[in-house]
Amino acid sequence: MSRNGIDFRAIIDRLFPPKYDFPKMLHEQACTALKGMDRLLDWMKSDGSINDDELMRIDMALDDSRHKMENALLEAFTTPFDRRDIYSIAHQIGEVSDFVVSTQTEMKVLGVTADEPLIRMTETLRTGMARFSDALCDVQDDPVKAEHLIREIRKAEHEIESIYIEALAKVMSKEDAIEALRRREIYHHMKDASRALGLAVDILHRIIVSIV
Template sequence: MEESTMNRSKAKPGKEARIAAKEPLPAPPVPKKLPFFKRLFKKQPNIFLTLIRQQAQITLEGLDALSNFMETQDPKAEALLTSKEKEADEVRRILIYELNKTFITPFDREDIFSLSRAIDDVLDYAYSTVTEIDILRVKPTPYMARMASLLRDAAFELNAAANRLEDHPGVASEHAQRAKALENRVEAVYREALADLFTGAEDIKHVVKMLKSREVYRHLSNAADRGDEAANLIADIVIKTT
């Protein structure tokens, strides 16, 4: 009799036990979704603007290395500039590939191509400057250091303009104007350097040294010209798209 009672008590669990056995585990929280129309019209990152920003950032890093090299003649700065020039070339190749396969672009495709090329040219001329210094065995002068420093500042403004172009075009235009002003300062130092360079030539050795230095100055001046063109293109894009 006792065994039967014990079996019944085991077979019939209490009310709390039955509830615990039947109660399902809590479901994991469901992540909130954006409303349909917000998902539909959510702005997606644009590949061309992303690549332009990458180019501008790499160019800034390369110009910073150029300025450092002019001040210190550190081989590590030269190696960094060489690396950045190759990195920027690859980004430009990707941009051209995307441009060729894309039908709709955020602004005129010719402007995209030209802006990318102008930014790329700035870094190319910076790289050529260091290459010429090595080949011609030119010792960097204070004028070269000043021009390189101003070019780095101009690259900073171009990078800021590229980053503001999509969401704050008016601010991008302001940065572009600052880059243009810095280009004018580079040209002023360039003319000052040439005037000093061609003063008081005494012999053929001095003339050869002048011609070598002029080549380096010319590359720096060309870098400034291409930076000015990039700034003009950014200003034009702002006018066309606002």
């Protein structure tokens, strides 16, 4: 915000220096979500033989981190970008984590084992979240690099959609309708997680465009 060549935002920032590093907080939340995906992949590849409580603990830690950040948003006089965007990104990261937890929970309830498409979707989602985490680190200091990472995340989103459609077509062609419906339910959690990540990316991209 400027008037007559005076940058009032810069003046306010000098008078009231930022107390909280919100991009760092978001980055840490994305890293926590990554830990959850790693745990889910380990659990899937072990055929459910390893401790399955860790994923829930990771998700709870992410919730705690987000709640602390929300309190910081209420206290902060200034933020590096719109506080509604900061809140929304954190919310969508939490949504991704919730879908990851739901995937494991319903696999156990429905008796569904991990197959190749499900593992591929989870690995691709992890790649997208890793790039998103990196983009959060670069959004202020190197927005051009962050923009490049956004493109990579979009590719991951499209890949998950392609895997989902291919896997769904294959499973629906089988005679066991109950098994097909069970697998569709699990596949859909990964697709929903990808959409939640996509919403977070949309918000971050809007921030990048406003900076560049």
